[in-house]
Amino acid sequence: MRIEIRIFGAEARAAGADALAVDLDGPATCGSLREAMRERSPALAPALGWARFAVNGRYADDETEIGETDEVALIGLVGGG
Amino acid sequence: MATMDAISVSITDGPLGEPPARPDKGACGAWVVFEGVVRGDEGGGPIVALRYTAYEPMAQNQLAELGESVRAEFGVDCLMVEHSRGLVPVGACSFRLSIASGHRKEALAAMDAFIDRMKKDVPIWKEPVRG
Numbered sequence: 001m002r003i004e005i006r007i008f009g010a011e012a013r014a015a016g017a018d019a020l021a022v023d024l025d026g027p028a029t030c031g032s033l034r035e036a037m038r039e040r041s042p043a044l045a046p047a048l049g050w051a052r053f054a055v056n057g058r059y060a061d062d063e064t065e066i067g068e069t070d071e072v073a074l075i076g077l078v079g080g081g
Numbered sequence: 082m083a084t085m086d087a088i089s090v091s092i093t094d095g096p097l098g099e100p101p102a103r104p105d106k107g108a109c110g111a112w113v114v115f116e117g118v119v120r121g122d123e124g125g126g127p128i129v130a131l132r133y134t135a136y137e138p139m140a141q142n143q144l145a146e147l148g149e150s151v152r153a154e155f156g157v158d159c160l161m162v163e164h165s166r167g168l169v170p171v172g173a174c175s176f177r178l179s180i181a182s183g184h185r186k187e188a189l190a191a192m193d194a195f196i197d198r199m200k201k202d203v204p205i206w207k208e209p210v211r212g
Contacts, residue, residue: 006136013208054204075136078200080140080164
């Protein structure tokens with residue numbers, strides 16, 4: 001399945017894009033997406049060590065299952081205020 | 082003075098406008114307003130503005146949930162959050178948190194806790210714009 005991931009801030013600048021598409025086999029989780037993104041975009045590898053995922057607007061742990069219709073975002077270091 | 086919801090959140094384009102009116106709450110002895118203003122230097126050099134990006138609607142929802150959580154934890158009455166998106170020039174206001182409560186101590190503690198947690202969890206980013 002193909003997962004589209006939205007990317008923001010320093011991570012978007014590192015990746016040179018504000019979104020990334022990753023193909024995953026079989027049942028997918030945020031953890032398997034994290035591994036696939038490391039291979040797909042080496043520029044994001046450092047941030048993928050600690051950045052969080054949000055699934056459908058909520059923070060999600062690596063065990064959270066994801067599908068093609070879910071909205072997934074990589075949330076790196078935030079800086080509001 | 083004006084009526085006010087217990088929690089109010091807005092994310093709007095550009096610099097924030099004038100501060101909100103003090104709520105009409107006879108039991109409130111404290112009305113604390115904090116404004117975050119864009120500094121002229123960021124990341125070790127001069128800047129002309131900050132460009133804010135928010136992941137919406139998650140950012141609004143997170144701000145509202147944080148507001149509810151802080152309101153319950155510190156026992157304050159009303160909490161109003163305003164944040165900018167897009168370009169905010171040096172010297173302009175990009176963030177405002179207004180809190181009403183019975184006494185100043187809980188309002189000041191709630192103010193500090195809200196801002197600390199916002200900077201950790203709410204998906205809003207800023208990027209310096211150099212001249």
